[in-house]
Amino acid sequence: xxxKYLIIGCMIMASCTQKSPIKSxxxxxxxVEQARALWTEKDGTQAEFEQLVADYYCRTDSERLALxxxxxRIFENVFxxxxxxxxxxxxxxxxxxxxxxxxxxxxxxxxxxSAHFSDDMFANKLAFITIMNFPHYSLEEKxxxxxxxxxxxxxxxxxxxxxxxxxxxxxxxxxxQVLANAExxxxxxxxYMGNLRTEDGRQLWDNDKVLxxxxxxxxxxxxxYQADNMETRGHNRERQEMIYQVMQCIVNQTIPAEAIxxxxxxxxxYSDKNGENEPYTRYEKxxxxxxxYMAEDAYCPTAPTGIQRNFEEGVEIPAAELDSLFCAxxxxxQVAQVAxxxxxxxxxxxRPYDIWxxxxxxxxxxxxxxxxxxTRQLYPDANAFAADMPRLLQKMGFYSEDARxxxxxxxxxxxxxxxxxxxCLGRKEDARLRTRIPATGMDYKGYNxxxxxxxxxxxxxxxxxxxxxxxxxxVPNTAYTEASAFLWQQxxxxxxxxxxxxxxxxxxxxxxxxxxxxxxxxxMGVSLVDMAMWQWIYAHPKASAKELxxxxxxxxxxxWNQYYEPVLGEHDCILLAIxxxxxxxxxxxxxxxxxxxxxxxxxxxxxxxxxxTDFADEYARIYKLGRLTPKQWMIEAVGEAPSVEPILxxxxxxxxxTQKQ
Ligand SMILES: [Zn+2]
Numbered sequence: 001x002x003x004k005y006l007i008i009g010c011m012i013m014a015s016c017t018q019k020s021p022i023k024s025x026x027x028x029x030x031x032v033e034q035a036r037a038l039w040t041e042k043d044g045t046q047a048e049f050e051q052l053v054a055d056y057y058c059r060t061d062s063e064r065l066a067l068x069x070x071x072x073r074i075f076e077n078v079f080x081x082x083x084x085x086x087x088x089x090x091x092x093x094x095x096x097x098x099x100x101x102x103x104x105x106x107x108x109x110x111x112x113x114s115a116h117f118s119d120d121m122f123a124n125k126l127a128f129i130t131i132m133n134f135p136h137y138s139l140e141e142k143x144x145x146x147x148x149x150x151x152x153x154x155x156x157x158x159x160x161x162x163x164x165x166x167x168x169x170x171x172x173x174x175x176x177q178v179l180a181n182a183e184x185x186x187x188x189x190x191x192y193m194g195n196l197r198t199e200d201g202r203q204l205w206d207n208d209k210v211l212x213x214x215x216x217x218x219x220x221x222x223x224x225y226q227a228d229n230m231e232t233r234g235h236n237r238e239r240q241e242m243i244y245q246v247m248q249c250i251v252n253q254t255i256p257a258e259a260i261x262x263x264x265x266x267x268x269x270y271s272d273k274n275g276e277n278e279p280y281t282r283y284e285k286x287x288x289x290x291x292x293y294m295a296e297d298a299y300c301p302t303a304p305t306g307i308q309r310n311f312e313e314g315v316e317i318p319a320a321e322l323d324s325l326f327c328a329x330x331x332x333x334q335v336a337q338v339a340x341x342x343x344x345x346x347x348x349x350x351r352p353y354d355i356w357x358x359x360x361x362x363x364x365x366x367x368x369x370x371x372x373x374x375t376r377q378l379y380p381d382a383n384a385f386a387a388d389m390p391r392l393l394q395k396m397g398f399y400s401e402d403a404r405x406x407x408x409x410x411x412x413x414x415x416x417x418x419x420x421x422x423x424c425l426g427r428k429e430d431a432r433l434r435t436r437i438p439a440t441g442m443d444y445k446g447y448n449x450x451x452x453x454x455x456x457x458x459x460x461x462x463x464x465x466x467x468x469x470x471x472x473x474x475v476p477n478t479a480y481t482e483a484s485a486f487l488w489q490q491x492x493x494x495x496x497x498x499x500x501x502x503x504x505x506x507x508x509x510x511x512x513x514x515x516x517x518x519x520x521x522x523x524m525g526v527s528l529v530d531m532a533m534w535q536w537i538y539a540h541p542k543a544s545a546k547e548l549x550x551x552x553x554x555x556x557x558x559x560w561n562q563y564y565e566p567v568l569g570e571h572d573c574i575l576l577a578i579x580x581x582x583x584x585x586x587x588x589x590x591x592x593x594x595x596x597x598x599x600x601x602x603x604x605x606x607x608x609x610x611x612x613t614d615f616a617d618e619y620a621r622i623y624k625l626g627r628l629t630p631k632q633w634m635i636e637a638v639g640e641a642p643s644v645e646p647i648l649x650x651x652x653x654x655x656x657x658t659q660k661q
Pocket of ligand 1: 452485
């Protein structure tokens with residue numbers, strides 16, 4: 001097979017006659033075979049495929065480099081222009097300084113200029129030319145071979161990720177449809193709390209209290225810790241127990257169908273078996289998504305299951321690795337240490353729903369009114385925040401010229417909804433910081449969020465404008481940009497002009513650390529259940545919704561009994577399967593704990609840089625690594641693969657200090 005491609009010509013750079021035993025030729029079979037795997041009858045005959053290879057397969061390094069540079073330019077232009085068009089089309093619906101949105105604006109807010117890009121590139125054959133010359137490497141190969149790759153080889157490997165699947169439009173449409181159905185199902189899953197009754201017929205909530213599962217139920221449960229005092233304690237506990245009972249009924253589907261989103265049905269969750277149960281709808285929605293994944297599988301030769309596509313091509317950490325990463329934390333002795341502190345504060349034995357304990361009040365010592373007075377004066381509007389960005393960067397340790405350069409590529413815009421950061425996809429586009437500022441000026445909470453979004457934008461500018469290869473722009477996955485945002489947000493007080501805090505080391509209080517540790521413990525358990533459920537689904541592709549319901553409960557019980565029962569009690573608890581993400585955002589949950597894992601590793605590493613400019617230099621060096629794999633990025637950033645050890649060390653240290661006091 002190899003020889004066949006050695007003798008073919010290349011029309012891209014006909015003038016180049018240099019022949020050498022180059023790497024691109026060694027790669028020939030891999031890339032060409034990958035292109036062949038995606039070639040269909042609609043594209044042409046086999047002979048036409050061979051001709052395409054004969055015409056466009058590069059024979060020398062210089063030909064391949066020229067092709068790489070030309071494709072990089074094309075991709076940057078297409079991705080950036082599509083994004084800039086999207087930004088313009090969304091302006092009325094997203095920003096307050098734009099025209100009032102009209103019906104056409106709402107229609108166009110769902111329009112995607114690049115939706116047909118992949119189809120078009122297969123039709124004009126550019127996708128095949130890309131693949132044959134820049135083969136796709138699996139995650140395992142990237143992590144193994146990539147240790148020795150040059151930056152250019154990494155960039156070329158990323159080019160091999162652009163066209164790996166060829167899912168027909170109708171199969172894509174089916175996935176979009178089932179996800180939308182799941183979204184709608186979840187969006188209407190309201191519980192009328194005023195309709196719930198205790199066994200002796202009492203009502204614990206007002207009539208107008210309506211809570212969406214699981215977010216509002218969980219947040220209500222959390223709020224009941226805040227309000228806990230001697231007068232209301234019994235009442236709050238009773239309400240927490242009731243929410244816990246409702247959650248279990250949702251997971252095991254013993255909830256009466258009529259109790260969902262219905263203002264007229266009165267329900268006693270502990271004993272009411274009058275109504276017809278919800279007919280496994282929760283699990284039907286998950287199965288619909290699973291079947292849509294399975295329909296895609298045949299068109300995705302490099303990652304033929306939904307699980308592989310999500311973890312190996314999306315997150316780029318295999319599910320099994322995340323599993324052991326999470327188990328290292330949820331199975332650590334630190335869990336029992338923190339649980340003891342919670343038990344002491346609550347003055348009672350822990351219950352399963354105490355995975356949502358909310359008593360570690362963050363930054364209790366803050367005088368928020370005083371801070372709000374400062375931020376309102378500083379930032380009356382978006383322009384004031386924009387003008388202050390170079391100062392924020394300098395305070396973080398950047399030299400004034402670098403600070404101006406970075407700030408130059410960030411625009412601040414007044415958002416209609418909550419704040420967010422919109423990344424730039426090319427070097428003619430700015431990163432966008434969207435923030436909501438009331439007429440009275442930015443309050444402290446708004447400032448805290450704006451600094452978080454600013455952390456996203458600085459990352460986006462560093463790994464777009466200050467990076468060596470466009471194909472490497474960005475970060476390995478969402479968790480890595482969140483880590484930059486957390487890093488800035490954590491220093492919001494140091495960044496205020498009046499701040500007397502001299503150093504940039506993280507100012508997290510002990511309670512903040514405990515709070516994050518406990519929420520990682522919670523969300524990791526939830527993630528473990530989600531991941532195991534998907535493994536089960538792929539192992540039982542013909543399962544019914546009832547069988548999936550039973551299997552999911554079994555998985556939740558196993559995770560619980562191993563890692564949660566020892567500190568929270570209750571054998572065979574199914575609480576960890578309550579998250580709605582399991583239904584409408586398949587396999588997304590692991591991203592949350594991953595962001596905190598990355599954050600703690602960076603914090604521990606950056607703490608070595610006591611001098612401000614050294615701190616900024618190191619932060620910038622790390623965020624200019626770009627889109628390596630998560631593992632390689634972390635090794636080059638801090639010297640080791642993703643690990644929970646840094647957070648475990650911090651918790652250990654604090655617990656030790658607290659005991660000494
Ligand atoms: Zn964020």
